Amino acid sequence: MIASHRGRLPMLAVAALAASLAGCAAAPSRDDPFEPMNRVSYSVHEVVDGHFVKPMVQAYVDYTPRPIRQAISNFFNNIDDLFSFVNDVLQGKPDKAGNDLGRVIANTGFGILGLIDIASDAGIPKGHEDFGQTFGFWGIPQGPYLFIPVFGPTTVRDGTGWIIRGFTTPTGYIPDVPLRNVVWGVAAVDLRASALDAESMVNQAALDPYTFIRRAYLQRREYLVHDGAPPPPKEDDE
Amino acid sequence: MTIFRSMSAVRACAALGALLLALFALPAVAQEAPDALVKRVSQEALQVIKTDPKVQAGDQARVRELIETKLAPHFDVDRMTALAAGRAYRSATPEQKKQLADQFRTLLIRTYSTALNQYRDQTIDYKPVRADPGATDITMRTEVVRPGQTPVPMDYSMTKTSDEWKAYDVIVGGVSLVTNYRDEFTREVQAGGVDGLIRSLTAKNGGGATK
Numbered sequence: 001m002i003a004s005h006r007g008r009l010p011m012l013a014v015a016a017l018a019a020s021l022a023g024c025a026a027a028p029s030r031d032d033p034f035e036p037m038n039r040v041s042y043s044v045h046e047v048v049d050g051h052f053v054k055p056m057v058q059a060y061v062d063y064t065p066r067p068i069r070q071a072i073s074n075f076f077n078n079i080d081d082l083f084s085f086v087n088d089v090l091q092g093k094p095d096k097a098g099n100d101l102g103r104v105i106a107n108t109g110f111g112i113l114g115l116i117d118i119a120s121d122a123g124i125p126k127g128h129e130d131f132g133q134t135f136g137f138w139g140i141p142q143g144p145y146l147f148i149p150v151f152g153p154t155t156v157r158d159g160t161g162w163i164i165r166g167f168t169t170p171t172g173y174i175p176d177v178p179l180r181n182v183v184w185g186v187a188a189v190d191l192r193a194s195a196l197d198a199e200s201m202v203n204q205a206a207l208d209p210y211t212f213i214r215r216a217y218l219q220r221r222e223y224l225v226h227d228g229a230p231p232p233p234k235e236d237d238e
Numbered sequence: 239m240t241i242f243r244s245m246s247a248v249r250a251c252a253a254l255g256a257l258l259l260a261l262f263a264l265p266a267v268a269q270e271a272p273d274a275l276v277k278r279v280s281q282e283a284l285q286v287i288k289t290d291p292k293v294q295a296g297d298q299a300r301v302r303e304l305i306e307t308k309l310a311p312h313f314d315v316d317r318m319t320a321l322a323a324g325r326a327y328r329s330a331t332p333e334q335k336k337q338l339a340d341q342f343r344t345l346l347i348r349t350y351s352t353a354l355n356q357y358r359d360q361t362i363d364y365k366p367v368r369a370d371p372g373a374t375d376i377t378m379r380t381e382v383v384r385p386g387q388t389p390v391p392m393d394y395s396m397t398k399t400s401d402e403w404k405a406y407d408v409i410v411g412g413v414s415l416v417t418n419y420r421d422e423f424t425r426e427v428q429a430g431g432v433d434g435l436i437r438s439l440t441a442k443n444g445g446g447a448t449k
Binding site: 070073117126128197200201204205206207208211212214215216219220222223224228230 | 345348349352353356386388391411412413414417418420421422425426438439442
């Protein structure tokens, strides 16, 4: 949303071209067969994010009162809960489905369209499910890792999940186009803002942020697919 | 809506920042149970963060000193280094092993001090430890709670060394610190051998200081 679709396609084309030129530079790993291309995307992302997105998001954080930002986050988290409910059902998890549906009803009805997260105050746990996790639950592997400029880390499987969500999310049905664009823009800013702290941690912790983010993403997704109890990792160093 | 959503993964991994929370203060008490140890050390850490005037004033040297003296002793940094460096560690010379562990330790301390600056308003829930009384390797589960945000699970893998428990991994929201560094270390070793990894870590830490 921040980069227009028109803007992003040429970027990817450039990335693909550069990747093909740099094709032999690094031995791709099993998880990341497109690493050379992804690294170019990452570089593009760093430039676009650092020069345009991040300064804007930082201004949003600096000049918007905390309660308002919290309400905005709550609003979009409520939509997350709705999709979590859908995916609880797709995975046949009735307990989580009940919780997430209860959250959506409580927060939408009594929390002013989700602006107030009264369900959390009442101790109803969030399910945190999404389409990518449902595919994983069904046994579909991650597929190649992808780094998309502005969007961030994903995989073929998880990215497919996000595309499905993009076409079905309630905010996509707002009839007034300018308003819809504003809502999607705010959603993007809200998400990026939530990653600011994490980002400075990564920059401090990582020798190579690309590698660090990739492993963190893949570990995190594996953990989520298994609802917090992933099988022990294979030790390939004996 | 979808844009940036996967940044939540980045958020989780940066919660690595939050990670080190329990790392603080552990005056060693022989035979202290691992859950009691984690609880005491992390509570003392939070207490210091909230009350120490120099920390409040943003004195980074003071923050690092606190981590160094109170928290680091409760981590088995040699084991963390061995796990993260894998095969390369086993073939390294004793001098290389020492340099690796020193630099890794410094990096973890610096990372933790960054995290502390960002996670001041948190509280920690401790989950009961499910393990045999005679166990020598356990996972201590905690949850970091911040107002208005989803709690972040933070688990400590701990092992009993001679007579005290030490942590050798921190797993934040499913992201293992050691596993994450394994990829990084492997990459550096492939590019420049063990010495290349040591150089990269040293450069990351801002020069030769190996304190």
